[in-house]
Amino acid sequence: xxGTEKSKAHTEQxxxxxxxxxxxxxxxxxxxxxxxxxxxxxxxxxxxxxxxxTFRH
Numbered sequence: 001x002x003g004t005e006k007s008k009a010h011t012e013q014x015x016x017x018x019x020x021x022x023x024x025x026x027x028x029x030x031x032x033x034x035x036x037x038x039x040x041x042x043x044x045x046x047x048x049x050x051x052x053x054t055f056r057h
Contacts, residue, residue: 005049012042 020035
């Protein structure tokens with residue numbers, strides 16, 4: 001996995017986790033849903049890079 005894409009994936013996952021946690025803590029369902037979506041986006045990016053790595057080696 002390229003370093004840049006890997007860091008983007010981890011950043012999206014972390015940002016999503018924070019948003020989801022804050023949203024749940026304050027009772028804001030929309031913010032919690034956005035956080036969950038950001039995590040899913042980060043997971044998808046990471047999975048894409050893992051697949052690319054598999055075919056490179």
